[in-house]
Amino acid sequence: MRAEKPIIEEETETPVVKGKHQKPLRNSKKGKLLQGGYKTSSWVLILLFLTIVLGMTLAVILSAFGEEWYGTILPEGYTIEWFVNAWQAYEVGEYFKITMEIVLTATVISLVLSLPTVYILARRDFPFKQALLGFFQMPFTLPDLLYAIPVASIFYSIGLAETMTGLIVVNLIVGIPFSVFILLPYVESLDPRLEYAAQSLGASKFKLFQRVIIPQIVPGITASAINIFIRMFNTFTIILLISGPKTQTLNVMVFSVLQGSGSQPPAMLNSLALTLMIPLLFFSFLSLWVSSFTQKRLGK
Amino acid sequence: MNQEVFTRKRDYLLLLPSLLPLLLLFVYPLLKGFIMTFQEPGSSAMTMHNYIEFFTNAKYYDTIWRTLYLVVPAAILELFIAFGITYFIRGKMRGGGLIAGLTIFPLTLGSIIIDMAVIAFFKPTGWFNTTMINMGILDEPFTLVYNYWGAFIALIILGVAFIASNLVGMMDSIDPSLEKAARTLGASHWVTFKRVFWPLIRSNVLTVFALNLIMQIGVYSTAVIVGNPASETRTFVVVAFEEAMRNFNYNMANTVAIVMGVTQLLVLAIVFAIRKRGFVGSASTFK
Structure with missing residues (x-):
């Protein structure tokens, strides 16, 4: 006390x-x-x-x-009847599958696209580096509504809205900068001498990434992937704006049901809401496990 | 170490894979959105019509007061609760970790589940009202859901969790020997807090307060699920979504979003003006 x-x-x-x-x-x-x-x-x-x-x-x-x-x-x-009813009535399995597809694809794309940038940011100093870092921070510090509404209007006019591609693409807006910031400390902690050695032995840039840099940051990439995944799983505003009746993520579907159904028994709505917890809890535990595992491996 | 693996100008092309998508998906919509607010749906002539409409029609300008009336009192109360809890359990108090964990726990549940939980707990037949009636404090159930108070409670729960999650680390980063020094020199608990602890943590607390306030100005799902989005909790985002999804008027929707962004900037400016009038820096240097 x-x-x-x-x-x-x-x-x-x-x-x-x-x-x-x-x-x-x-x-x-x-x-x-x-x-x-x-x-x-x-x-x-x-x-x-x-x-x-x-x-x-x-x-x-x-x-x-x-x-x-x-x-x-x-x-x-x-x-557990409410859960069974809710899952059947609202096709939770189907939406869960869609969400996983969208989020997994977007996570992989963000990691691949951000890795070269992260490398340059970690190894090189250049005049506008701070400004560039500030720019990468903007998508997740600005209120998402400011870009979500124009993105929705653009996507509706070019026909990307309500498609899987569209939903994957909008996840990149936060996914890329987020993965830049998560990966940066991992790459900064690498020993540059390994890269000099590889290059002096005649490795090309691609080989350098493939054989030297990437194997070293696999733990970092795994941890980042889970964090990005959780972050994207919670993306809400922009998905709500461009989702169609059949292409929705799980949390947008749950929100739409909760918003517009006064007639359903509350127990069923509660079990539907709690469904959202299951994947998140699973991935949070996975992330904790991976980070403790990698820390043990790296001896920190 | 003067050798560099990547030395040529061409290597900066490696920045492009991440910059191009962001320019296309983030910067361009941001600029287009700003221009959109000066246009009417279906035409490209520049006009101030949307802003004039916003500030003259009560349907729109009311949202400013409604949002601030909901969010500002909640944010101040959240700060006091979170600060009280985390200050009390800082250091090596037994059970402090458990209390901190339980306080932050709502963050992992997310807003939708918290909204449903507020309904389950505070509804007229929920535990709160039954307990109050059984204890004889209330005569009849107090309506705490689907109105201002429902959204208020849900905001408090999530806001306290957010602020506490940040404060726990900050309090630990303040060197305890500073406080110990003040106490051995005879300062009372209160004086130590007022003259040593508070000046050191003040700027960080204000930053977290501002962040939380900005986040909560953008409240949406809480206002819709536990609040009364038709009148009392008609916040900025509720109106923006209504314009975008029901009326398909993206121009007006974005005008609402811009006004919201400006409001958030003003709030940020006010809090940072207060923050500047004091010590800003680290207190963990000589550990």
Whole structure:
């Protein structure tokens, strides 16, 4: 419960500060009272907030797994029927497949396109490097609505909207700069002497990438790929604007259902929303596992 | 180390594979979008009509106040809650990691699940209202969903999680010996906080506050799912989507987006003006 070190408590009588300064508060009764009040109110704040967070999460999970739940403290029975119903009624499997296709393709394309840039950024200094880095930061710092609306209007006029290609392409807007920033530290930490050696032995640029650079950053690429994947899985605004009825990602589909269905039982809607959690939890654990694995391998 | 593998000018062509798609998919739409706001649908003549419409029609200009009225109080409250929690658990407090983890946990759930969770917990027959009625605090259920308060609560949960996730690291990066020095010299907890800790973390806290505020000005799914998007939580993004997807008026939709962007910039400018009047820098140097 105590945040302080015991040393502090021993220093109760310090003649140095007395004198013209005011008396230290912490010896007085008032000081102790204030300290106690601060501790109590902090605990009240923490408990209140965590109760609400955990209560909310529990409530939505119980509701998704509960049979009948109206006005009682707990549901009357538990079932997975809502999940089965929701998955069948809204073809969750189908949308999950579409989402995976879009996100996987976009992840691979972003990594391939950003790798040469990352290499130049890591190895070379040039006049506008900082400006270029700033530019790469813009797509994920600017509000996405600012480019999403014109992109949607352009895509509708050239017929790319509501197609798989279109959905993959819009994911690159955030995917490329994001993967530049994630890969950069990995490439910067490579030893350039290996590259000099390879080149002095007559390796071409392509061979250099293929045989020297890429094998060294495989752990980095894996970790980045998972992060980019999670990021793209959550892309929302722009997909919502250009998605068609059959080409939607999972979270856009769930959002559209939640937005427009007052007649469905809430338990079914809750189970549909919770479906979104499963792939994300899976990939978060995968990312944690990969990063700890690579750290062990690299001996950090 | 004066030898370089990539020395020639031609090597800068390697920047192109990532720059070209971004120029095409990001810069061009951004510029086109800006021009679009000065045009009417279906014509290319330049006009201020969209902006005039925005600032004279209550249907549009109301969204500025509605968004700020929802987001600004929420952001300030979030800052206090998150700061209170993370300040209390900083250092080597037992269980601090668990508390931090649970506070940040809503971020992993994402906005849609949090919205549904707020509905499940705060609806008239949910745990919150049943508990309050059983304890005799309320006589009848308090309507906390599908209105201003529903969106407010959902924003608070996500905002506290976001701010806390940033503050935890920042608090740990402040050298604890600075505080210890102040305490051994006789400063009380409050004085140590006010004179040592707060000045060191102030600029970072304000940055996180500004980031969170900007993110929440763009609130959409929360405003639609737990709020009342027809009136009380009619935020910028709700109106922009309505124009783009229901009326297919991309010009007006982008005008709304531009006004939103300008509002965010103004907020950023205000917070950074406050931030500039104090110490800006690192406090972890002499560890």
